[in-house]
Amino acid sequence: MKEMIIHAFQQAHDNLTRMLAEFLPHFLLMLVVILVGWIVAYLLKIILRGILRVTNVEKMSEEAGASRLLRRAELPTMTDLLSRALFWVVWLGFVIVGVSFLGIGSLQQQIADLIALLPQIFVAFLILFVGLLAANFFSRAALLAGVNAGFSSPRLLSGTVRIVIIFLALSMALEQVGLGKETMEIAFSIMFGAIMLGLAIAFGLGGRHLAARLLERHFLREERERDDELSPL
Amino acid sequence: MTAPLQLEWYKDSVIYQLHVRTFFDSNGDGVGDFRGLQRKLDYLQELGVTSIWLLPFYPSPLRDDGYDIADYCAVHKSYGTLDDLKAFLDAAHQRGIRVIIEMVLNHTSDQHPWFQESRSSRDNPRRNWYVWSDTDELYRDARIIFVDTELSNWAWDPVSKAYYWHRFFSHQPDLNYDNPEVREAMWNVMKFWLELGIDGFRLDAVPYLVERDGTSCENLPETHDIVRDFRRRLDESFPGKMLLAEANQWPADVCAYFGQGDEFHMAFHFPLMPRMFMAVKLEDRKPIIEILQRTPEIPKNCQWCIFLRNHDELTLEMVTDIERDYMYDEYARDKTMRINLGIRRRLAPLMDNDRRRIELLNGMLMSLPGTPVIYYGDEIGMGDNVYIGDRNGVRTPMQWDGHWNAGFSDADPEQLYAPLISNPVYGYQAVNVDSQKRSEHSLLSWMKRLIQVRKSTQVFSRGSIEFLDPPNHRVLAYVREFGSERVLAVNNLSSTSQAVELNLKRYRGAIPIEMSGKTIFPRIGDLPYLLTMGPYQFYWFRLRRI
Amino acid sequence: MERGVSDETLLSDDFIRQLVSVGEVDLLVGIPSRNNCRTIGNIVRAAEESLLRNFRRQRTVLINIDAGSRDGTQEAVRQASVVGTNGFESLRTLRWITARTESAAGDSAVLRTILAAADLLHAKASAVVSGSTAAVSPGWIDSLLNPVFRENYDFVAPLYARHRFDGLLTRNLLYPFSRAIFGKSMREMRASEFGFSGRLASECTNRGEWENEGVQSAAETWMAITAMSDSLTCCQAFLGPKARSSSVAVVDVIREAVGGFFWCLESTETYWIHGHDPEPLKTFGPDHQLTNEAVRVDRKKMFQLYRTGVAELSDILASILDSDTHAELVRLAALDETAFRLSNALWVRAVYEFAVAYHRSVINRGHLVQALVPIYRGRVHSFLTVHRSDDADAMEADLEDLCQEFGRQRSFFIERWSTKG
Known part of the structure; x- marks a missing residue:
């Protein structure tokens, strides 16, 4: 009995030792890969930062309004953001590769899934970011156009533009990751329909006067007094 | 001939x-x-x-x-x-x-014997060989040619006491062709x-x-x-x-x-x-x-x-x-x-x-x-x-x-x-x-x-002329034609080199041969014929069909 | 960096062929057109008459570059040319070059083509007359060509007899601003008519800046500023009455004219940043003339546009202007229309701050310039109120005051421009 127990312990010990002997090199390898990955990612980050400084990306992002957006979101500058993102993407890649060396089956499957999802998440974030920029740009353009054309509520116009674009970007981003596909489609359809209906009513009501004026001018040939315009040049 | x-x-x-x-x-x-x-x-x-x-x-x-x-x-x-x-x-x-x-x-000259005789007396047989008049009022509408030297086309002859007609110098009396x-x-x-x-x-x-x-x-x-x-x-x-x-x-x-x-x-x-x-x-x-x-x-x-x-x-x-x-x-x-x-x-x-x-x-x-x-x-x-x-x-x-x-x-x-x-x-x-x-x-x-x-050819002396109208106005180009012979002359009137495109469709297929050096130029095709010319250069091409 | 024009595809093969056949010229008259069949005939006749009467011995060429007209403008040019040459004895063949660009090609592409032609043909003097200008007389062409051809000027800016309320952007911004910066009192920098030398044509043609948005939106301004900043000689020539243009899109004009001007400031920074003493510009003919027929202007609407503009664009203006300036504008917007005055000092400060903000690209540059529109409207409102019953002399005196104000605040502007924001 005692022998059996000892044997069992022996076996367990043996197994443990064997497992440890098997696991330890893998683990060390993983640590090495992660370490190397960190160094590589760090170097890449420094290089990218240098390149971005030289190519004046800051100014470009300033003009595009991206910097302003980042500042408002209390995010670091464009250069920082991009180089840090590169660092994390690269290092994470190395970490994942390192973990896969451990040879744990289920973990491996999980990691594979994660890796497969990673680019999609990245793209989704990119879409969202570009969407935010575009929303900002176009809403401002709409605001300026509205104000200068003398519209009564330019803010409404610019706000609508912003919301539509953000919504569009969001739905695209989510679809990219594969979430709530149908929900999104339905929501989008509802929204789109609502906007179109709104526009139709707006134009219908607004255009009433225009149409009346056109008809009037055509049939009555009535010359309406016009204000002279002053040529700025 | x-x-x-x-x-x-x-x-x-x-x-x-x-x-x-x-x-x-x-x-x-x-x-x-x-x-x-x-x-x-x-x-x-x-x-x-x-x-x-x-x-x-x-x-x-x-x-x-x-x-x-x-x-x-x-x-x-x-x-x-x-x-x-x-x-x-x-x-x-x-x-x-x-x-x-x-x-x-x-x-004639006033020294010519005809005039000497003519002026000698009013009844000389040669009197009527020149244009005489008692007045200088005739032919007032004729212009004076040598305005620098002559005041009138009539000159007074003191010998026969009359005016004689001269269109040029007064020492050149006009002959009377009515005679x-x-x-x-x-x-x-x-x-x-x-x-x-x-x-x-x-x-x-x-x-x-x-x-x-x-x-x-x-x-x-x-x-x-x-x-x-x-x-x-x-x-x-x-x-x-x-x-x-x-x-x-x-x-x-x-x-x-x-x-x-x-x-x-x-x-x-x-x-x-x-x-x-x-x-x-x-x-x-x-x-x-x-x-x-x-x-x-x-x-x-x-x-x-x-x-x-x-x-x-x-x-x-x-x-x-x-x-x-x-x-x-x-x-x-x-x-x-x-x-x-x-x-x-x-x-x-x-x-x-x-x-x-x-x-x-x-x-x-x-x-x-x-x-x-x-x-x-x-x-x-x-x-x-x-x-x-x-x-x-x-x-x-x-x-x-x-x-x-x-x-x-x-x-x-x-x-x-x-x-x-x-x-x-x-x-x-x-x-x-x-x-x-x-x-x-x-x-x-x-x-x-x-x-x-x-x-070497009669085309220059007897041929017809047709001007070409290349877009480059500095180039004067024409084709002379006599019988079956055709010569294209191209003149660059400019002091600088010029490129000219000639419309030679009518002579399509002809081979231009530069006449002074007898050099063959590329055959004329459908496209405008491009020539480059040096300052004041001119070419004569015989257009030959071979 | 110098670029050869011939390497580019700007000039079509057919255009080159026409250039080859015209060869070297002394004088060139360029007529850009775009659906101008009503006005172009008169311009063609005027140009031909000028050349045939006053430049009989010179080698001349007329160039019409048509930007995709659909109203038979090119046909009108041909017809007018036949009539135009009748009755004038000429020693030389009168040469025409006609070309067509796509309607999408901007005005700058047309001007660039004319400049390239002037450069390639070694034209000693050239004039550009816009196909849309009404009431062009042969004297205009003479006045534009003569200073260059006979007196070796490089750029001739026009002067017109204008309605006293026309050209308010020029009067309130472009002229005093450029005079303060470049030291030359050129009144009409962005003109549809001007004369230029072969030197300037070749200088401009060989610059690699044509693809830039600034040049594309304000090529004439860019040319004038190139002449002023490149130590070439400039002058002005009085042409005659300029008809009031029938339709104006204020926003577009400001976007192009002011945006282009700001861009030019940036590209010539090295010239003006250290300051230039003002020097008078030689003027042929009267300095200015104002006409005074009645116009109906809705000033109330202008003030309204200013007020809503300042309110609605508050965020944007805050990012462009100093807080003091912004606050002052907001304060004025709250006033009653009758009490509202946008003073010279405030206007100049705002304009300078806009230029600095443009230089720093605080927001998209196109948007930035558009944000100036409400303030410009406010300024115009004040201008019209103040000068409602002023005569030409009084207006001239006030313009001088404005120029002085631009001069006074100049160092402030240069300092702000030079510090990195």
Whole structure:
């Protein structure tokens, strides 16, 4: 009995030792890969930062309004953001590769899934970011156009533009990751329909006067007094 | 060759214009003479000219450069004797060179025996040979030609106490062509020379023969009748002889002197000449094309006579005021170069002695429609002397070599009828026949080759002309066509290189062969034919179908 | 960096062919057109008459570059040309070059083509007359060509007899601003008519800045400023009455004219940053002339646009202007219309701050310039109120005051411009 127990312990010990002997090199390898990955990612980050400084990306992002957006979101500058993102993407890649060396089956499957999802998440974030920029740009353009054309509520116009674009970007981003596909489609359809209906009513009501004026001018040939315009040049 | 072709020799001619006085002095008296001229015939034959046009050599008081004739049937004693002239004529004919002489129909010198008799008394039989009047009120509508010197066309004769009519100088009384005796006498003069062997006459001052009150007394129908009469007699008795008209008029007016082919054989195209100079200065073909398009068709047996320079000034009568101002400013900024309504300069100085421009102008002269006239000395690029009076600056002695008196005469230099050109650029040491004969590339050698090419085909002398209209206005291009022969002439009027695209669709498939070097150019296709041309360059292409 | 024009595809083969056949010229008249069949005939006749009458001996060429007209403008040019040459004796062949660009090609591409032609043909003097200008007389062409051809100037800016309330952007911004910066009192920098030398044509043609948005929206301004900043000689020539343009899109004009001007400031920074003493500009003919027929202007609407603009664009203006300036503008917007005045000092400060903000690209530059529109409207409102019954002399005196104000605040502007924001 005692022998059996000892044997069992022996076996367990043996197994443990064997497992440890098997696991330890893998683990060390993983640590090495992660370490190397960190160094590589760090170097890449420094290089990218240098390149971005030289190519004046800051100014470009300033003009595009991206910097302003980042500042408002209390995010670091464009250069920082991009180089840090590169660092994390690269290092994470190395970490994942390192973990896969451990040879744990289920973990491996999980990691594979994660890796497969990673680019999609990245793209989704990119879409969202570009969407935010575009929303900002176009809403401002709409605001300026509205104000200068003398519209009564330019803010409404610019706000609508912003919301539509953000919504569009969001739905695209989510679809990219594969979430709530149908929900999104339905929501989008509802929204789109609502906007179109709104526009139709707006134009219908607004255009009433225009149409009346056109008809009037055509049939009555009535010359309406016009204000002279002053040529700025 | 058929008979009419031979009769129309003047069409294929290349005329060399000279004054006996200026060419060569055989007896060392400082004045050129017929014996001297005869000795230089070999030179002219070598040059390739086929006719010589002699300026007046008649006995004369020489108050109008010999155009004031005192005896129509003799030779001025300075130039030799009638026998000398006959010997020269024979020698010329032996070399196949024809001789054209001046005939001043309109007037004589007041020293002419006819006038002496006419003025001697009112009842002299020759009284009616000139235009006499008791009043100077007749023919008031006739303009005065020499406005600088004459106040009226009438002059008072103290001998017979009457006025006589003169369109030119007062010492040149006009003959009365209403008098049949005068016409007969003048025909006898012409007959005299024709029997001697002369090949043609250049008739001076033709438009003024007849006067009628109330008219301008120019180009009158009666004048044409007289010309027609002379021509009829000429054709009857001396077929193959030629009449050349001097009428400085617009082409449409000159055309009247061709009649129905029954008046003059040839007439000078005066308006073309200044326009050739103008075109080169403007670097624009417009003046040439315009004037040639305004030139009417002439009868089949007639021909234009074209020239670059002659013994007179570069006349600017046949240009507009704007054009005249331009020509003065560009070619005669120095006022001493101007005389009457023109510029008294030779070809080479007008062209700034630029060989390329001289060649271009000669190229156009030889390829435009008409019989070309070369003024003596221009074939070697002689200069002028604007500081000697009148137009004598372009009538200086011919420059034969670089030795004593330019080889013109053995006389003392002071004895010469006019000083030689002696400046370092145009002087006889620099510009003379002898040195140019030695060089293949001299202007003289080039002129010989040009005349040779011109004579190699009748297309230049008899062909039709069709102007091409390439977009580049600095290039003057035309096609001459005679029978099956076609020649394309392209002239770059500009001082810079030019590219030109010619529309030669009509000649598609033809191969252009450059005529001086016989070089083959690419075949003409459907696309515009592209030529690149150097400054003032010109090409003559024979368009051959093979 | 120098670039050869011939390497580029700007000039079509057909255009080059026409250039080859025209060859070197002394004078060139360029007529850009775009649906101008009503006005172009008169311009063609005027140009031809000028050349045939006053430049008879010179080698000349007329160039019409048509930007895709659909109303038969090119046909009108041909017809007018035939009539135009009748009755004038000319020594030379009158040469025309006609070309067509796509309608999408901007005005700058047309001007660039004309400049390239002037450069390639070695034109000593050239003039550009817009195909849309009414009442062009032969004297205009003479006045534009003569200073260049006979007196060796490099750029001739036009002067017109204008309605006293026309050209308010020029009067309130472009002229005094450029005069303060470049030291040259050129009144009409962005003109539809001007003359230029071969030197300037070749300088401009060889610059690699044509693809830039600034040049594309204000090529004439860029040319004028190039002439002023490249130590070339400039002058002004009085042409005559300029008809009031029938339709104006204020926003577009400001976007292009002011945006282009700001861009030019940036590209010539090295010239003006160290200051230039003002020097008078030689003027041929009268300095200025104002006409005075009645116009109806809705000033109330202008003030309204200013007020809503300042309110609605508050965020944007805050990012462009100093807080003081912004606050002052907001304060004025709250006033009653009758009490509202946008003073010279405030206007100049705002304009300078806009230029600095443009230089720093605080927001998209196109948007930035558009944000100026409400303030410009406010300024115009004040201008019209102040000068309602002023005569030409009084207006001239006030313009001088404005120029002085631009001069006074100049150092402030240069300092702000030079510090990195």
